[in-house]
Amino acid sequence: MNNEYFTIQQASEGIWGAISVPGSGSLGNAAIIDLGDLTVVVDTTNLPHSGILLRHTAEQLTNKPVKYVVNTHFHGDHVNGNQEFMKSEFISTVWTRDLLSDMGEVNIDLMQENIQKIITSLNHVRSKQIDPHMLTEIDYDLSVQRALYDAIPSLSRVIPTITFDDKLVIQGTKRTIEVLSYGGGHSLSDAVVYVPEEQTLIAGDLISTKTIPVIPYGNPYAWIRILKRIQKDLKVDTVIPGHGDVSNSDRITDVIHFLEKTITYVSGAVKSGKSESYWLEQGVLKGYEDWNLPQYFRWNFRWLFNSMLVQNNR
Ligand SMILES: [Zn+2]
Incomplete structure (x- = not known):
């Protein structure tokens, strides 16, 4: 099976x-x-x-x-x-x-272009990694993105x-x-x-x-x-x-x-006044380093950090 x-x-x-x-x-x-x-x-x-x-x-x-x-x-x-x-x-x-x-309908060119951007950005993040777990996970993600890229014309x-x-x-x-x-x-x-x-x-x-x-x-x-x-x-x-x-x-x-810990962590980061890039360098939230798809934590952080900044500036 x-x-x-x-x-x-x-x-x-x-x-x-x-x-x-x-x-x-x-x-x-x-x-x-x-x-x-x-x-x-x-x-x-x-x-x-x-x-x-x-x-x-x-x-x-x-x-x-x-x-x-x-x-x-x-x-x-x-x-x-x-x-x-x-x-x-x-x-x-x-x-x-x-x-x-x-x-x-599936827009083949647009979808492939977007995946190409994701691949470029994953390669960029990969070039700065030394953690073996993170490297393995990024390589998984890269092969997923390539498989999807190839499948798009028949989607x-x-x-x-x-x-x-x-x-x-x-x-x-x-x-x-x-x-x-x-x-x-x-x-x-x-x-x-x-x-x-x-x-x-x-x-x-x-x-x-x-x-x-x-x-x-x-x-x-x-x-x-x-x-x-x-x-x-x-x-x-x-x-x-x-x-x-x-x-x-x-x-x-x-x-x-x-989710609760991430909200607390990111709102603390926003209050700290330090830049987004400073916080991104801190890596995955403590206690979750061994979870799969750790590269998504970065995406979560950026999205939540910027949403909270917008809210605070209202
Ligand atoms: Zn989903």
Whole structure:
């Protein structure tokens, strides 16, 4: 069941995580759920190539075609494999549907140009690194960006046709899933899939395992509120996160702490009066140096630092 793009980790009875192999290009995790009479896939990874393998794996594990695909949010590493599920129906929040639709057709030149800029900037950051963990992670990121660059000419956008605001229930013969949204935290609109019978949560990027969460263009304050609501409302034993290995509900607390500490750290940095470049040189927030995707901390810092500066100057 494993391949170059992802490893299959069984989360609970009838539920599997397709966990991205670092540097392979698939980048985002996906999940496969056997509802008995029908199969649901959650998210479709970063590449059409890994999307095809995800569909084949789902069909093999459940012996059925994939009836529904849920897109937890609009980020490419969760939707770029959509085009390989053309016999399935797509589900997302209204917001995510609108965001994907507003993006229009894939503009090959523009997307490749943007990726080229990311590659240039990663190479620049890489040239100043000596930390082996950071170097490995940047090399993973570079190979992900190159794989996406190559895939762009064959990429087509698939827009969900079934939408919901805060809750949609799909009942199968063996188990039921609840597709839920508490608004946006990581992105403008984030959905999760909850399987009550198995107390399993497929969390999209609201939860990660030992991986730096991506904050830019999201809302870290709303994100913390959403995670606290999940802890209060849902009984969760097992988590399939958007990035990193299948784990348990302790990962929800990890992300809350990360977000709280990052907000405190960056607001301290803003108050210090020292420059952004001074703070960027300090590296990753203490305690998170060994998490995956450490280069995202830099992006988080810059975005939050500048958002707070703008707010203070109002
Ligand atoms: Zn995301």
